[in-house]
Amino acid sequence: MWEQRGASKRLIGFSRATSDHAFNATIWDVVVHPDFQSKGLGKALMRQVIKKLRSEDISNITLFADPQVVEFYRGLGFMQDPEGIKGMFWYPD
Ligand SMILES: CC(C)(COP(=O)(O)OP(=O)(O)OC[C@H]1O[C@@H](n2cnc3c(N)ncnc32)[C@H](O)[C@@H]1OP(=O)(O)O)[C@@H](O)C(=O)NCCC(=O)NCCS
Numbered sequence: 001m002w003e004q005r006g007a008s009k010r011l012i013g014f015s016r017a018t019s020d021h022a023f024n025a026t027i028w029d030v031v032v033h034p035d036f037q038s039k040g041l042g043k044a045l046m047r048q049v050i051k052k053l054r055s056e057d058i059s060n061i062t063l064f065a066d067p068q069v070v071e072f073y074r075g076l077g078f079m080q081d082p083e084g085i086k087g088m089f090w091y092p093d
Pocket of ligand 1: 029030033036038041043064068072
């Protein structure tokens with residue numbers, strides 16, 4: 001997401017997704033510049049990413065939410081542990 005002022009363009013929001021181009025995608029690194037937060041831009045950015053993934057027929061969209069943003073994602077329709085499914089992590093010893 002960019003702010004355009006005359007000829008100058010500034011990056012103010014960012015998100016990316018990885019996908020298997022069939023069923024599944026995971027959204028990463030959702031961020032809105034602090035000066036532009038709480039104006040609905042994060043929601044608009046997420047809706048755009050979801051729209052793009054849906055246009056490619058992706059039906060399962062996942063993400064990892066920091067604890068302080070769980071409600072942000074819930075407002076967009078994301079569910080925690082649907083049908084009891086748990087995210088699991090592996091780290092080297
Ligand atoms: C999380 C983030 C992307 C939200 O973007 P934003 O532009 O401030 O959010 P919006 O203004 O679009 O808010 C959309 C809705 O979510 C709510 N919301 C936003 N941040 C929230 C939070 N941290 N907790 C609960 N609700 C939140 C808003 O109140 C708003 O609710 P409404 O639709 O009922 O009015 C932004 O705060 C950010 O970049 N934070 C730092 C990076 C980060 O934590 N990213 C997530 C990593 S998992």
